[in-house]
Amino acid sequence: MIYCKKCLFQEINPIPISFNKEGVCTGCIHANDKYKVNWIERENQFLELIKQYKGKYEYDCIVPVSGGKDSYFAAHLAKKYNLNALLVTYYSKRFVPEGDYNLNKMKEIFGFDHIIYSPADDVLIKMHRIGLKKMGDNNMHNHMGLTTLPNIIAVEKKIPLVLWGDQGFTEQGGMHSINDFVEYTEKYRFEHDQHGFDWYDFTNIEDENLDKKDMYPFIYPAENELRKVGVRGVYLSNYFFYDGNENYKISKNLYGWKEAKKPFDRTFRTFSNVDDIHENGVHDYLKFIKFGFGRGTDHANYDIRLNLITRKDGIKIVLKYDHVVPSDLEGWCKYVKMTKEEFYEHADKFRDPRVWSKIDGSWTKIDIDGKRRVYD
Ligand SMILES: [Zn+2]
Incomplete structure (x- = not known):
């Protein structure tokens, strides 16, 4: 798997990205262009x-x-x-x-x-x-x-x-x-x-x-x-420099906008996707099941590109959050009248074989730090 040298994006990605000869992704190049x-x-x-x-x-x-x-x-x-x-x-x-x-x-x-x-x-x-x-x-x-x-x-x-x-x-x-x-x-x-x-x-x-x-x-x-x-x-x-962190400050300081009181399971950010409970939950967990990463990666990328954290900090975030089974999964299953087993039965069909391997009956993948881990 190729990863961007600057942020944490991997080549297998639902977003169309590519890399320049230095191994930097188009997302990072765009983020840099905004300063020009x-x-x-x-x-x-x-x-x-x-x-x-x-x-x-x-x-x-x-x-x-x-x-x-x-x-x-x-x-x-x-x-x-x-x-x-x-x-x-x-x-x-x-x-x-x-x-x-x-x-x-x-x-x-x-x-x-x-x-x-x-x-x-x-x-x-x-x-x-x-x-x-x-x-x-x-x-x-x-x-x-x-x-x-x-x-x-x-x-x-x-x-x-x-x-x-x-x-x-x-x-x-x-x-x-x-x-x-x-x-x-x-x-x-x-x-x-x-x-x-x-x-x-x-x-x-x-x-x-x-x-x-x-x-x-x-x-x-x-x-x-x-x-x-x-x-x-x-x-x-x-037309305007777009920065989620700044948008958050403007919303909160000028208009009393409220972030989520209860932290999300799958990201450190409490001010993103405060609307739909499943966006940072089941929906994002499905991205992990499909492609092997989630919002931990996405949100850390924004901060790396704004020079707020290092790539090394970002890797810690990815390993902490991307694999977590979200607590809204149970509520979602009840909402749609499906068992957890049925959820996984459907979700597993979408696992990208370039990311996931089944070893001894367990789903495994190689993480950004090069180690193979089991995620069942
Ligand atoms: Zn990048």
């Missing part, structure tokens, strides 16, 4: 951009939010630049208490209208089950709802400008150059956010019984409808 950008110039470009939309529609823009620190940062920018924003939330109903508090406070704090949409309970439960069985991702419904619903509302309410936070695979893996000003595309949504699956993959499954009428927040608008409104998804990370 003239951010004052970028802010001016942003001001020029929003001029085209201000005061011309029912709302100047849509800001998709989950209530997390990055959502607060986006709403903070919308407020700072006097945009009349409409907040839009796809709500998974499985939030930690602080996440619910943060989400519900946004309307009051920022003074924006806020649409919070949630599918029916039985639809969600079925989608959790199908997500695990078919895609190895219980939270696929969440990825789909988060990335699709704001575009649906944009078309319905004829609001062309959608302000997204960062483009995930660029921020983590350097998928695009910061100088490309990449915008939201349906292709990225389908191939990356949704790993090539779409709403129809959840329908006509014999024992789950979902059909198109259950799929409202997941069906992407038709191309001609988007064009008619001129829907455009702009990433704020192209």
